[in-house]
Amino acid sequence: MATALGGFKAIAPVPSASDFVDIALSSTQRKLPTVIHKNFKISRIRNFYMRKVKYCANTIDERIGKILTEFPILENLHPFLMHFLNILYDKEHWKIALGQLNKARHLVDQVAKDYLRLLKFADSLYRAKQLKRAALGRMATILKGQKNALEFLEQVRQHLNRLPAIDPNTRTLIICGFPNVGKSSFMNKVTRADVETAPYPFTTKALHVGHTDYKYLRWQIIDTPGILDHDIKDMNVIEMQSITALAHLRAACMYFMDLSEQCGYTVEAQCKLFQSIQPLFRDKPVIVVFNKVDIARYDDLTDENKAFVDEILAQPGIQSVSSSTITEEGVMSVRDAACDALLAHRVEQKMRGSRIDAVANKLHVAVPKQRDTKDRPAFIPAKALEKKKYDKEDPERIRLERDDEVAMSGLGIFTQDMKSTSTRRFWSIPIQLLIYLAFPPLAENYILDDEEWKYDVMPEFMDGKNVADFFSADIAEQLSKLEEEEERLDGEGFYESGDDEELNSEEEEIADAAAQIVRSKAILKQKSQAKHISRAIIPRKAKNVTLKQFTTGMRDIGLDPKHLERRAAVLGEKDKAAYDAYVKRQEAKEAAEGKAPAADGDVEMQDVAEGPSGSARGVSARGPKTNRQFAGMATDAQATKAALLRKFAVREPNRMARASESDRHIPITRPKWMMSGKRKQGTNDRR
Amino acid sequence: MNEYMEEHRKKHGRRMDHEERQRKKTARESHKSSAVSQKLYGIKAKLHHAKRHSEKVQLKKTLKAHDERNVKSKDDGAVQEGALPTYLLDRENQRDAKALSTSIKERRKDKAAKYSVPLPKVRGISEEEMFKVLKTGSRKSKSWKRMVNKATFVGEGFTRKPVKMERFIRPMAMRYKKANVTHPDLKATFQLQIIGVKKNPQSPLFTQLGVLTKGTVIEVNVAELGMVTTGGKVVWAKYAQITNNPENDGCINAVLLV
Numbered sequence: 002m003a004t005a006l007g008g009f010k011a012i013a014p015v016p017s018a019s020d021f022v023d024i025a026l027s028s029t030q031r032k033l034p035t036v037i038h039k040n041f042k043i044s045r046i047r048n049f050y051m052r053k054v055k056y057c058a059n060t061i062d063e064r065i066g067k068i069l070t071e072f073p074i075l076e077n078l079h080p081f082l083m084h085f086l087n088i089l090y091d092k093e094h095w096k097i098a099l100g101q102l103n104k105a106r107h108l109v110d111q112v113a114k115d116y117l118r119l120l121k122f123a124d125s126l127y128r129a130k131q132l133k134r135a136a137l138g139r140m141a142t143i144l145k146g147q148k149n150a151l152e153f154l155e156q157v158r159q160h161l162n163r164l165p166a167i168d169p170n171t172r173t174l175i176i177c178g179f180p181n182v183g184k185s186s187f188m189n190k191v192t193r194a195d196v197e198t199a200p201y202p203f204t205t206k207a208l209h210v211g212h213t214d215y216k217y218l219r220w221q222i223i224d225t226p227g228i229l230d231h232d233i234k235d236m237n238v239i240e241m242q243s244i245t246a247l248a249h250l251r252a253a254c255m256y257f258m259d260l261s262e263q264c265g266y267t268v269e270a271q272c273k274l275f276q277s278i279q280p281l282f283r284d285k286p287v288i289v290v291f292n293k294v295d296i297a298r299y300d301d302l303t304d305e306n307k308a309f310v311d312e313i314l315a316q317p318g319i320q321s322v323s324s325s326t327i328t329e330e331g332v333m334s335v336r337d338a339a340c341d342a343l344l345a346h347r348v349e350q351k352m353r354g355s356r357i358d359a360v361a362n363k364l365h366v367a368v369p370k371q372r373d374t375k376d377r378p379a380f381i382p383a384k385a386l387e388k389k390k391y392d393k394e395d396p397e398r399i400r401l402e403r404d405d406e407v408a409m410s411g412l413g414i415f416t417q418d419m420k421s422t423s424t425r426r427f428w429s430i431p432i433q434l435l436i437y438l439a440f441p442p443l444a445e446n447y448i449l450d451d452e453e454w455k456y457d458v459m460p461e462f463m464d465g466k467n468v469a470d471f472f473s474a475d476i477a478e479q480l481s482k483l484e485e486e487e488e489r490l491d492g493e494g495f496y497e498s499g500d501d502e503e504l505n506s507e508e509e510e511i512a513d514a515a516a517q518i519v520r521s522k523a524i525l526k527q528k529s530q531a532k533h534i535s536r537a538i539i540p541r542k543a544k545n546v547t548l549k550q551f552t553t554g555m556r557d558i559g560l561d562p563k564h565l566e567r568r569a570a571v572l573g574e575k576d577k578a579a580y581d582a583y584v585k586r587q588e589a590k591e592a593a594e595g596k597a598p599a600a601d602g603d604v605e606m607q608d609v610a611e612g613p614s615g616s617a618r619g620v621s622a623r624g625p626k627t628n629r630q631f632a633g634m635a636t637d638a639q640a641t642k643a644a645l646l647r648k649f650a651v652r653e654p655n656r657m658a659r660a661s662e663s664d665r666h667i668p669i670t671r672p673k674w675m676m677s678g679k680r681k682q683g684t685n686d687r688r
Numbered sequence: 689m690n691e692y693m694e695e696h697r698k699k700h701g702r703r704m705d706h707e708e709r710q711r712k713k714t715a716r717e718s719h720k721s722s723a724v725s726q727k728l729y730g731i732k733a734k735l736h737h738a739k740r741h742s743e744k745v746q747l748k749k750t751l752k753a754h755d756e757r758n759v760k761s762k763d764d765g766a767v768q769e770g771a772l773p774t775y776l777l778d779r780e781n782q783r784d785a786k787a788l789s790t791s792i793k794e795r796r797k798d799k800a801a802k803y804s805v806p807l808p809k810v811r812g813i814s815e816e817e818m819f820k821v822l823k824t825g826s827r828k829s830k831s832w833k834r835m836v837n838k839a840t841f842v843g844e845g846f847t848r849k850p851v852k853m854e855r856f857i858r859p860m861a862m863r864y865k866k867a868n869v870t871h872p873d874l875k876a877t878f879q880l881q882i883i884g885v886k887k888n889p890q891s892p893l894f895t896q897l898g899v900l901t902k903g904t905v906i907e908v909n910v911a912e913l914g915m916v917t918t919g920g921k922v923v924w925a926k927y928a929q930i931t932n933n934p935e936n937d938g939c940i941n942a943v944l945l946v
Binding site: 023026027030031115116118119121122124127128131132135136163197 | 699732862936937
């Protein structure tokens with residue numbers, strides 16, 4: 002519940018004393034470090050335990066402080082709330098409980114202070130721990146002493162949270178009267194409060210609140226327990242609640258009476274009660290409600306009783322209304338009467354108060370002072386005076402569209418012709434109605450240059466295009482502007498092209514040179530671009546290689562291409578013969594046609610050479626026939642290169658100053674003895 | 689007032705299976721609590737187990753009481769010891785007086801009785817434990833000064849000596865003026881003012897310094913108790929012996945020497 006009983010903040014649950022101790026101690030245990038050893042530095046041990054004591058005291062202090070702030074101070078509340086709470090819980094009891102808690106808080110703080118002082122002198126872990134234990138124990142004892150106060154406050158809190166939300170300042174109606182006269186039944190009829198009703202007295206034991214709407218305002222209705230006619234000292238808590246509500250709320254009081262005497266109290270007694278609680282009704286609108294009129298009415302009363310009732314009604318400012326909650330006769334009129342009376346009363350009070358002046362001062366109607374005797378009436382144009390005042394009955398009145406509506410069908414449907422009315426004249430009324438529904442009557446109110454355009458059909462689409470897309474309100478104006486500009490430009494000769502002028506010889510030369518430069522630049526650009534080959538490179542295999550190129554290459558790496566040359570020569574011979582034969586044939590052919598023979602070309606070599614053969618080197622008398630170290634090496638150059646490569650491949654890896662691969666030692670990078678301390682002679686950076 | 693649950697019950701009654709659910713709930717209760725107590729650990733477990741233990745003890749006690757109520761035991765008609773015949777009932781209780789006199793006699797017999805105290809033996813306390821050495825001098829090289837590391841009693845009119853003269857410092861935090869004194873016969877405890885230290889069993893020096901350790905005999909003001917001597921004079925002060933370690937507990941508990 003966000004607010005209970007007129008704007009109290011919801012109060013957090015109040016723990017019981019033993020829970021309180023558990024909360025404080027366990028949070029101390031949970032939130033603080035727990036590991037300490039006796040060989041730690043003594044200051045550390047002391048701090049460890051001092052922190053515990055401090056924290057525990059703080060936790061208790063905070064929790065109690067929270068309770069103290071959450072419970073409202075009765076004196077600061079609205080008088081009604083104050084007295085109401087006083088009746089329910091006893092102000093003294095309330096104060097004592099809170100006061101005790103406050104004292105407990107101070108005591109806990111004091112204990113913490115004392116033990117912190119002692120802990121400063123602790124010289125061992127044992128002593129510090131004992132002191133901490135004693136401190137927490139004393140705090141727990143203090144809390145245990147608050148058992149009753151905490152219990153009381155928790156009960157009050159629970160009760161307080163369930164109290165109805167009575168706002169003492171709004172428009173309020175209070176229902177009061179003897180027990181069993183039908184107060185709660187009336188409440189149930191008027192509001193949705195759903196108060197318990199039963200045919201025995203004191204069914205209602207507390208104030209109940211319901212709300213109702215009247216004149217677009219919200220009204221708070223308070224149902225009170227019944228009151229018996231005796232001295233205020235003898236009244237019990239239930240009755241006192243009613244009395245407080247009546248005494249301290251500025252509200253309309255509805256005094257319920259049961260004229261049938263079914264409630265068990267005579268009319269005389271009821272009248273007497275009214276007289277005795279009369280002082281509570283001072284300055285309040287009072288309505289006497291004769292309930293249960295389905296059984297007995299005012300007229301049914303005996304003369305004796307009538308006299309009693311009349312005595313009440315004779316008093317000034319007292320209305321009487323009769324109602325029956327069973328037949329629901331007059332229930333609403335009772336409520337309305339009460340609300341009206343209260344509203345009038347509140348307005349009257351506001352008018353009487355000083356605050357109204359603040360508003361009233363702002364409302365001022367200035368009336369100019371009479372200057373002279375000249376009469377200065379308001380000016381009304383003659384035409385306005387001429388204009389006839391609209392009269393619904395007048396047959397010659399200005400015809401409104403509303404009249405058309407009435408003429409058409411009368412229902413809320415209102416339509417008028419869109420375009421020509423003449424076409425629809427022959428249609429039946431329902432169809433006309435439909436059409437009217439679809440098209441609002443606009444056309445006849447069009448203001449156009451020509452009256453005849455009114456009913457012209459305007460196309461929405463033209464040539465497959467939406468006309469609206471091309472619509473411009475000031476198209477004619479824009480067009481005329483453009484045309485004007487065109488004319489002007491034409492007149493200025495903007496569109497005429499200039500005649501070509503002849504170039505002289507000097508200029509021609511310059512132009513030539515420029516053209517040459519441009520050309521040569523383009524060539525240079527092409528060449529430089531050619532350098533950066535971005536196209537695919539033809540592999541050597543696919544290239545044509547001449548025999549000579551091939552054989553020199555082989556000789557360079559120490560291979561003998563003799564047999565290749567021989568074979569090429571043989572193939573060449575063969576080809577030559579074939580070629581000669583071919584040429585002859587061609588010549589013969591061309592002789593017949595009369596043409597010269599084509600030029601001769603190089604013989605092309607496309608075979609792949611065979612691998613080089615190993616040569617024997619370094620022969621000794623008894624040694625091996627071949628030096629296998631140089632097997633496959635054709636030249637000395639190759640051999641030396643191979644030796645170099647081998648030497649490089651088998652070189653020892655860099656050991657990085659390690660004894661071996663398994664050496665994982667990390668040397669001291671900055672030896673302390675070298676880096677720190679003062680020396681006999683000067684500082685260490687001067688050695 | 690505003691008993692909305694009762695009100696609802698009045699209007700609509702309970703749900704149909706309420707009794708069944710209630711029965712099951714109670715039947716499940718023991719399983720649930722056992723699961724909880726098995727699952728808990730740490731401080732929560734400690735608290736929970738302590739609570740459970742006390743509950744169980746209470747339960748066992750009631751069960752036992754119930755058992756005893758049902759058992760029919762034969763009244764053996766044995767006369768209680770010390771029971772008096774009716775004609776002697778209004779006589780003065782002789783036995784108590786006798787016991788008193790015998791105890792007095794015994795005490796007299798015991799020569800050391802005059803000096804007997806509730807705590808006849810105490811743990812020895814070394815000087816290192818008692819005093820903390822304070823280093824003095826601008827170079828902190830001198831160490832003649834001592835700070836008393838235990839609770840002390842300092843007389844009312846005490847003023848400290850000049851710094852150079854003061855050999856023993858008694859810290860303010862550990863000075864006490866009051867002791868919680870228990871009257872052994874009345875079994876009641878009173879907070880009484882300390883008047884002085886009669887004797888510290890550790891050493892005469894400690895007595896002189898007013899050090900309060902366990903076993904120290906102190907003089908307390910018993911004027912509040914309204915004790916009267918056999919001669920009819922009001923007893924003003926009495927001796928009491930300290931029963932706790934004040935430096936560990938932060939308070940002084942003592943037993944009155946009657």
